[in-house]
Amino acid sequence: MRLMKHIFYGGLYLLILGLVIWVIYFLIPKPAPTCFDNQQNQDETGVDCGGASCISCEEKNIQDLSVGEAKLFTADRLFSAIAEVRNLNTAFAAKSFDYEFDFYDSADKILKTVKNNSFISGGGSKDIIEAGVRITAGIPKRAEIKIDNTSVVWVRAENLSAPPYNLEGVVVTAEDNQIVVSGNITNPNNFLLSKVIINSFLIDRLGDKIGASKTEFRDVGPFRVQSFKIFIPADEELLGLVDMEETTKGVFVEVFK
Numbered sequence: 301m302r303l304m305k306h307i308f309y310g311g312l313y314l315l316i317l318g319l320v321i322w323v324i325y326f327l328i329p330k331p332a333p334t335c336f337d338n339q340q341n342q343d344e345t346g347v348d349c350g351g352a353s354c355i356s357c358e359e360k361n362i363q364d365l366s367v368g369e370a371k372l373f374t375a376d377r378l379f380s381a382i383a384e385v386r387n388l389n390t391a392f393a394a395k396s397f398d399y400e401f402d403f404y405d406s407a408d409k410i411l412k413t414v415k416n417n418s419f420i421s422g423g424g425s426k427d428i429i430e431a432g433v434r435i436t437a438g439i440p441k442r443a444e445i446k447i448d449n450t451s452v453v454w455v456r457a458e459n460l461s462a463p464p465y466n467l468e469g470v471v472v473t474a475e476d477n478q479i480v481v482s483g484n485i486t487n488p489n490n491f492l493l494s495k496v497i498i499n500s501f502l503i504d505r506l507g508d509k510i511g512a513s514k515t516e517f518r519d520v521g522p523f524r525v526q527s528f529k530i531f532i533p534a535d536e537e538l539l540g541l542v543d544m545e546e547t548t549k550g551v552f553v554e555v556f557k
Contacts, residue, residue: 362454363388365397365420370443372403373511375533376477379403380431381443382501382512390423393460398451401430403440411438419556422457426552429499431513431532462555463489465496472547474539479511481530485520485553493520494556500530501550504541509550511538 333341335354343351349360368384381401387394400415414430428445470483481500487493495518502511513532520526534542 358391359454362392364449365394365447365452367445367447370401370445371509372440372443374440375511375535375538377434377436378533379433379435379440379443380429380512381433381445382427382429382509383443383445384425384427385418385420385445385447386425387420387423389454389457391457392454393422393424393457394420395453395455395460396451397453398448399428400446400448401433402444402446403433403435404442404444405438406441409438411435411440417451418554419460421460421462427499427501427512429512429514463487463491463493463557465493465553465555467498467551467553470548470551472542472544474534474542474544477533477535477539479532479534479539479542479547481532481547481551482528483551484525484527485517486525487520487522490522491557492522494518495554496520496526496556497554498528498530499552499554500532501547502532502534502538503543503546503550505543505546507543507546510541 333339335348338347340347342353344354345351346357349355349357366386366388368386370381370383373380381403396417396419398415398417400413402410403412405411412433412435414433416430418428420426466486466488468484468486470481473480479502485496485498495516497514497516499514500512501509504510511532511534513530515528515530517526
């Protein structure tokens, strides 16, 4: 009989305690659900994404731009570096992003930093060039590119399309310890091109890039033909390695509307 009473009162105590906890839980004010509470609530289709209030899950899961190992070129105290940038997001393009090239000596001390900005299409990859960097104190042994992923302006891939252009008459010649790449770029559109960047690579007989430089034009008017020359320093040894025909093909153009 005593045992039954203990069981009864014990059960009653637990029931009352549970009821008190339940009342407290529902009476304490709870924060309103948001798109940043690490929970799938509201009308979200994923955790903190989708639905009418939050960004799309596709946009939330955008991957950072990635970079390859930079290559360093030198000639007559002028240094150039190239590095590949990759965008693994096929549905989104980076309309703009900031980057920097750091030039290091053999002790891994930064001798110079060059900052710039660029763009990249959805699912695309491209080489970025910083050319003609003069460094008088110290000798660079390597270069490294860094992207500020907080600076990236993402847009839908279909909203970033390069205007058409015509690249014609590319000629490569050797002149006074330098390679000169010349040609014409035409704006066939009825609107202004705010910026045109013409990049050129020196290609050796094995198909490797052994030098690089670029030139840039602002405000190329409608239907205008713009001549260009790109000068790439090259000593006697480098000149002997250059494949002129392949270097003619190693020109690529970036166009901004």
